Amino acid sequence: MAIKGTGAVEREQSILMIQINGIWYPIGEDNDTLDRTRNNTVTQTKNVLGRTKSKVTTGNQVTSVSPFIIARDSALGKELYEIDRLGKQLDELKYKFMEVSIFDVVGDEQFAAWTQDAKIDLKSWGGTAADGVAAPFDIVWEGERTFGVYDRAENTFTADGGIGSLTVVSTAGTGATGTILVVAPQLDTGNHYVYKGGTSAQTVTPGQDLSSWSALAVGTSVSITGSPAVITVAEVDAAGKAVKVGSANAVYSGASS
Numbered sequence: 001m002a003i004k005g006t007g008a009v010e011r012e013q014s015i016l017m018i019q020i021n022g023i024w025y026p027i028g029e030d031n032d033t034l035d036r037t038r039n040n041t042v043t044q045t046k047n048v049l050g051r052t053k054s055k056v057t058t059g060n061q062v063t064s065v066s067p068f069i070i071a072r073d074s075a076l077g078k079e080l081y082e083i084d085r086l087g088k089q090l091d092e093l094k095y096k097f098m099e100v101s102i103f104d105v106v107g108d109e110q111f112a113a114w115t116q117d118a119k120i121d122l123k124s125w126g127g128t129a130a131d132g133v134a135a136p137f138d139i140v141w142e143g144e145r146t147f148g149v150y151d152r153a154e155n156t157f158t159a160d161g162g163i164g165s166l167t168v169v170s171t172a173g174t175g176a177t178g179t180i181l182v183v184a185p186q187l188d189t190g191n192h193y194v195y196k197g198g199t200s201a202q203t204v205t206p207g208q209d210l211s212s213w214s215a216l217a218v219g220t221s222v223s224i225t226g227s228p229a230v231i232t233v234a235e236v237d238a239a240g241k242a243v244k245v246g247s248a249n250a251v252y253s254g255a256s257s
Contacts, residue, residue: 003103043057112149197250
């Protein structure tokens, strides 16, 4: 992975994305500037030989997204509305973000990328009448980066040496504990889907034996005991070994059929 060719790298070839309910969405519709401020601390000392040495210490990195106008069909706009409406705080504000380098081509519609956790700091809600409802926010980066490859055609991220990713969407199914799971991309030949519920997403490693998980027929309602908050779906090979994985917050009808 490296920058190749000559000439300037176009700004639109560095894309910032957020993951919401297992789906990656680009950020920047309203912005002509979008910078990740590094906030480094530089200290200088002079030794007994009269030479100056500099030390650069990495600071807390922040990306300011301003303006941001709430759109009815925006997944991120809906998340910001819930943050403001419910007064979310602490880990309720944590999301996974990805920076994609379109100029660093890895394969056909595949590009170098990295993901990292960050918290959303909603700065205000409202704005001027001419613009619509504005909700500027900061992305406060934390934790370590995970490097890998973004597949634009499939809208998925695969960590270096890691497991492939699935996009999972849950909608209300039949009965109080029923949910319908839709998964992308389509299965590779000879593979099938399995699923497992829990309070959080399951950790799955490449080649892990998932033969004990429940088989999933995509698009049909499945009833899950205990109505778990999160459902993890994995694509496995004929031997039940994990190939790809994804998860979604479970959605139920909340009423008996």
